[in-house]
Amino acid sequence: MALKARVLYDFHSENPGEISVRENELVTVFSEEELEGWLEGKNSRGRLASSPRPTWRSSGTTSPPTRPITTRPITTASPRPNPLAIPHFCGGSFHTSQGSDDDWDDDWDDTLPATQQAKSTATVGRNLNRFSTFVKSGGEAFLLGEANALVRDGDMMCVVMGKHGPEWQEDPYPFTCTIDDPTKQTKFKGMKSYMSYGLTPSHTNVQVNRRYKHFDWLYARLVERFPVISVPHLPEKQATGRFEEDFISKRRKGLMWWMNHMTSHPVLARCDSWKLGKRKAERDELVGANFFLTINPPDVPLDLQDVESKVEGFKTFTKRMDENIIVVNTTINEFGRKQMIGFKKEYQKVGQSFKVLAQAFEMDQQAYSVGLNKAIAYTGEAYETIGEYFADQPRHDLDPISDLLDIYKGHLANYPDIIDVQKGALTKVKDCPQQESDLHERCNIISCATLAEIQHFHRTRVRDFRLQMQHHLQQQISFFQKITAKLEDALHRYDEQ
Amino acid sequence: MALKARVLYDFHSENPGEISVRENELVTVFSEEELEGWLEGKNSRGRLASSPRPTWRSSGTTSPPTRPITTRPITTASPRPNPLAIPHFCGGSFHTSQGSDDDWDDDWDDTLPATQQAKSTATVGRNLNRFSTFVKSGGEAFLLGEANALVRDGDMMCVVMGKHGPEWQEDPYPFTCTIDDPTKQTKFKGMKSYMSYGLTPSHTNVQVNRRYKHFDWLYARLVERFPVISVPHLPEKQATGRFEEDFISKRRKGLMWWMNHMTSHPVLARCDSWKLGKRKAERDELVGANFFLTINPPDVPLDLQDVESKVEGFKTFTKRMDENIIVVNTTINEFGRKQMIGFKKEYQKVGQSFKVLAQAFEMDQQAYSVGLNKAIAYTGEAYETIGEYFADQPRHDLDPISDLLDIYKGHLANYPDIIDVQKGALTKVKDCPQQESDLHERCNIISCATLAEIQHFHRTRVRDFRLQMQHHLQQQISFFQKITAKLEDALHRYDEQ
Numbered sequence: 001m002a003l004k005a006r007v008l009y010d011f012h013s014e015n016p017g018e019i020s021v022r023e024n025e026l027v028t029v030f031s032e033e034e035l036e037g038w039l040e041g042k043n044s045r046g047r048l049a050s051s052p053r054p055t056w057r058s059s060g061t062t063s064p065p066t067r068p069i070t071t072r073p074i075t076t077a078s079p080r081p082n083p084l085a086i087p088h089f090c091g092g093s094f095h096t097s098q099g100s101d102d103d104w105d106d107d108w109d110d111t112l113p114a115t116q117q118a119k120s121t122a123t124v125g126r127n128l129n130r131f132s133t134f135v136k137s138g139g140e141a142f143l144l145g146e147a148n149a150l151v152r153d154g155d156m157m158c159v160v161m162g163k164h165g166p167e168w169q170e171d172p173y174p175f176t177c178t179i180d181d182p183t184k185q186t187k188f189k190g191m192k193s194y195m196s197y198g199l200t201p202s203h204t205n206v207q208v209n210r211r212y213k214h215f216d217w218l219y220a221r222l223v224e225r226f227p228v229i230s231v232p233h234l235p236e237k238q239a240t241g242r243f244e245e246d247f248i249s250k251r252r253k254g255l256m257w258w259m260n261h262m263t264s265h266p267v268l269a270r271c272d273s274w275k276l277g278k279r280k281a282e283r284d285e286l287v288g289a290n291f292f293l294t295i296n297p298p299d300v301p302l303d304l305q306d307v308e309s310k311v312e313g314f315k316t317f318t319k320r321m322d323e324n325i326i327v328v329n330t331t332i333n334e335f336g337r338k339q340m341i342g343f344k345k346e347y348q349k350v351g352q353s354f355k356v357l358a359q360a361f362e363m364d365q366q367a368y369s370v371g372l373n374k375a376i377a378y379t380g381e382a383y384e385t386i387g388e389y390f391a392d393q394p395r396h397d398l399d400p401i402s403d404l405l406d407i408y409k410g411h412l413a414n415y416p417d418i419i420d421v422q423k424g425a426l427t428k429v430k431d432c433p434q435q436e437s438d439l440h441e442r443c444n445i446i447s448c449a450t451l452a453e454i455q456h457f458h459r460t461r462v463r464d465f466r467l468q469m470q471h472h473l474q475q476q477i478s479f480f481q482k483i484t485a486k487l488e489d490a491l492h493r494y495d496e497q
Numbered sequence: 498m499a500l501k502a503r504v505l506y507d508f509h510s511e512n513p514g515e516i517s518v519r520e521n522e523l524v525t526v527f528s529e530e531e532l533e534g535w536l537e538g539k540n541s542r543g544r545l546a547s548s549p550r551p552t553w554r555s556s557g558t559t560s561p562p563t564r565p566i567t568t569r570p571i572t573t574a575s576p577r578p579n580p581l582a583i584p585h586f587c588g589g590s591f592h593t594s595q596g597s598d599d600d601w602d603d604d605w606d607d608t609l610p611a612t613q614q615a616k617s618t619a620t621v622g623r624n625l626n627r628f629s630t631f632v633k634s635g636g637e638a639f640l641l642g643e644a645n646a647l648v649r650d651g652d653m654m655c656v657v658m659g660k661h662g663p664e665w666q667e668d669p670y671p672f673t674c675t676i677d678d679p680t681k682q683t684k685f686k687g688m689k690s691y692m693s694y695g696l697t698p699s700h701t702n703v704q705v706n707r708r709y710k711h712f713d714w715l716y717a718r719l720v721e722r723f724p725v726i727s728v729p730h731l732p733e734k735q736a737t738g739r740f741e742e743d744f745i746s747k748r749r750k751g752l753m754w755w756m757n758h759m760t761s762h763p764v765l766a767r768c769d770s771w772k773l774g775k776r777k778a779e780r781d782e783l784v785g786a787n788f789f790l791t792i793n794p795p796d797v798p799l800d801l802q803d804v805e806s807k808v809e810g811f812k813t814f815t816k817r818m819d820e821n822i823i824v825v826n827t828t829i830n831e832f833g834r835k836q837m838i839g840f841k842k843e844y845q846k847v848g849q850s851f852k853v854l855a856q857a858f859e860m861d862q863q864a865y866s867v868g869l870n871k872a873i874a875y876t877g878e879a880y881e882t883i884g885e886y887f888a889d890q891p892r893h894d895l896d897p898i899s900d901l902l903d904i905y906k907g908h909l910a911n912y913p914d915i916i917d918v919q920k921g922a923l924t925k926v927k928d929c930p931q932q933e934s935d936l937h938e939r940c941n942i943i944s945c946a947t948l949a950e951i952q953h954f955h956r957t958r959v960r961d962f963r964l965q966m967q968h969h970l971q972q973q974i975s976f977f978q979k980i981t982a983k984l985e986d987a988l989h990r991y992d993e994q
Contacts, residue, residue: 164865313860316860317857320857321857321860323857324854324856325854325857327850327853327854328850328854334843335843335847342835343840346831346835349828349832350828350832353827356824356825357822357824359821360817360818360822364955366661366955368661368955372959372966375966376962376966458863458865459865462865465858466869466872469991470988470991473991480977484981488970488974491967494967494970
């Protein structure tokens with residue numbers, strides 16, 4: 001059934017099959033049923049295409065056909081579904097340009113390393129100047145009412161009160177990404193080489209190509225934009241051996257981990273930076289202080305004393321976790337190294353010694369001896385194979401834990417700054433008289449965002465570590481079962497013929 | 498049903514319940530059915546008791562009631578069943594004396610170390626003088642017809658022609674021994690301490706106590722007595738720590754291995770030295786050269802050229818096996834050490850690091866976190882336990898191989914001498930005219946005994962290594978299954994409650 005709808009705000013088409021619509025424009029929607037966050041319909045110029053759902057609202061409903069754009073949201077507008085956030089980074093193309101703003105690849109000066117670029121484009125980087133994080137992040141400016149930007153409905157991020165305290169409203173369209181097919185590409189007639197990774201989001205299942213520097217750009221944008229959200233660090237850079245198989249495989253996995261941390265975060269996954277073209281994103285106003293304008297807190301303000309104690313508790317927690325995951329990471333890396341070198345060598349030496357025993361026994365070729373000789377030689381081979389199993393195992397069950405610990409190490413490094421913003425706001429409010437209700441309201445917003453982020457951290461941590469420990473144990477079980485099967489195979493060789 | 502029987506040769510009772518009988522004496526047997534090699538009956542003096550079966554023969558049979566004692570056997574008399582050989586060492590008592598000859602314990606001068614004793618009582622030791630083994634062993638004396646002793650029927654050892662060449666006639670009453678309950682004993686009012694081992698032969702299942710020096714005495718007697726039979730070395734001596742648990746346990750196992758090599762050898766298991774009292778045994782005439790008098794070769798003499806090539810092949814084999822089992826022994830001992838120290842440490846370090854991770858996580862006691870914290874802590878414990886499994890494992894599956902290799906190392910050290918006796922005889926015969934048929938006949942006896950012993954070595958080796966490798970693999974399989982079960986247990990802790 002076709003419906004008439006009025007467009008809530010501008011949308012500029014960025015890919016074939018999308019149509020551009022203007023605020024207040026009347027459009028025809030073919031069905032209210034969404035297809036992965038998009039609606040099909042046509043506009044006044046008769047163009048038939050799809051457009052993201054919240055861009056228009058059915059004119060048949062009682063809600064007003066348009067909403068005013070405010071600097072401070074006052075309603076709990078439902079967040080834009082995920083797909084809005086994705087098209088550009090995950091679903092659009094960085095290479096097939098549709099206009100100058102969109103031609104990401106040409107925007108890059110390939111002579112500059114990607115990080116430097118990212119930093120030069122980030123207007124508010126962390127740890128870049130001598131001011132406190134509270135000041136740098138824009139937390140202070142927001143608290144003092146100095147933030148000022150246009151905030152559209154779709155930019156709003158809701159904090160809701162859950163069973164365990166404030167939490168980000170869940171992303172109704174969760175998705176994941178796989179990163180595969182790392183391929184070496186060349187440009188400037190082969191003068192420059194780079195690695196391109198195939199990124200496939202679960203909701204479209206269409207692969208797009210991305211380079212490390214694109215991830216790097218996105219990282220810098222997200223850090224700049226979100227003062228109290230932990231954006232995990234990208235897998236580390238490496239100056240040499242960029243095209244070596246091991247490094248590429250490790251980077252691929254690292255990027256996948258990173259992407260999935262991004263896509264599973266209710267705020268980050270919906271960030272415009274994913275959607276906007278490069279230059280537009282860099283002109284985005286909702287960064288730093290202005291980010292707090294997009295936070296929609298629960299109705300009842302938090303008890304600031306309670307917030308303070310929770311944040312303090314989390315600070316202690318992160319410090320301890322940071323120290324302890326260093327221990328775990330060092331230990332399992334060393335354990336992996338031991339398995340790959342020491343354990344393998346030991347099993348292979350035993351295998352070789354059994355083969356040597358078989359060789360001596362083979363000098364007696366009497367009928368009743370032959371079966372045993374072969375069985376012992378086979379046992380030797382089995383031990384050599386078990387040595388290989390040991391050497392191969394760490395990448396299946398220790399490396400993933402190590403990767404996870406690396407991600408969390410990055411998170412933990414972000415939290416002192418996040419906590420500083422919260423503490424800065426709290427200190428400021430304590431100094432101010434109760435009647436400054438705006439200040440208290442704004443402090444509540446910062447507190448809600450911080451506690452929601454802490455809650456998200458814990459939930460993600462519990463989910464990630466549970467999954468990873470399960471994976472580790474399952475892999476270990478398969479590993480020891482594989483060894484057992486090999487030994488059973490060897491044992492049967494001793495059955496009398 | 499009672500039967501009349503005529504005694505074949507003297508038997509002197511050595512334990513309560515046995516009766517002494519004289520050659521040709523008529524006795525009454527209550528039943529032809531043996532009870533573990535013994536028959537029940539009474540003698541002319543009306544004494545009611547049991548006596549070993551072959552001592553008498555039923556007078557109701559057609560076989561002659563007595564057999565002449567000759568210096569050279571001419572018949573293939575069936576060997577005496579095993580039990581005859583056992584009573585004294587395995588089934589009688591070394592401690593409860595019935596007469597001066599039998600009071601083994603008092604015969605020993607406890608101020609002298611047992612080895613020295615054994616050597617001083619051995620009239621023909623190996624490697625003790627500058628003469629060739631051929632001379633020392635008595636091989637030369639026998640070959641030259643200088644051997645001279647009374648040989649009774651029951652002393653005869655048959656060599657039969659089997660599928661793979663000459664072999665010892667199989668022991669019709671095979672038995673094994675377990676050695677348990679090492680206990681510290683004292684004598685001279687506590688002035689002297691020694692370890693006593695409980696020896697239980699499978700055919701009587703009655704435990705007797707023996708000391709290391711008794712085994713040592715037996716070893717020396719057997720070495721002296723059998724020129725071409727490999728008597729395995731006793732487990733090594735140790736000057737200090739004789740009462741330490743590890744040493745006692747190792748010695749106990751070593752003595753058991755040794756005993757079972759003795760009892761599974763068709764000639765050694767039947768040796769009189771097991772039966773005779775200590776002084777009688779030391780007066781035994783059938784040692785060295787005279788041993789060959791007891792060999793009953795197959796009807797058709799061997800081809801000496803063939804013998805020469807077989808013995809040469811065996812010489813090469815033993816050299817290679819000797820070299821290679823050193824490699825195996827070194828490797829598996831090192832592997833065991835690594836498992837007990839290195840592997841254990843690695844698993845325990847990983848276990849501890851998981852526990853440390855759980856400790857950090859326990860600082861977040863939110864409901865959704867608790868299950869994970871406990872599961873990770875349990876995983877840590879599981880890894881520590883697996884470390885213990887690794888440390889405990891070598892004694893189950895590597896030590897037994899090492900023990901076996903030690904036994905065979907001892908065997909291999911015996912063979913150069915055995916081969917020398919055979920080569921000495923062969924060289925002597927080559928120098929002699931064909932018409933010296935006695936010389937050829939005697940060389941054939943030495944050759945038959947040597948090849949039978951080589952055959953026995955190979956058969957025992959194949960049996961022992963098959964069993965031990967099977968045991969090793971079975972233990973390894975159980976070990977890895979135990980680890981798998983532990984990991985599965987840990988995995989289940991992650992199931993969401």
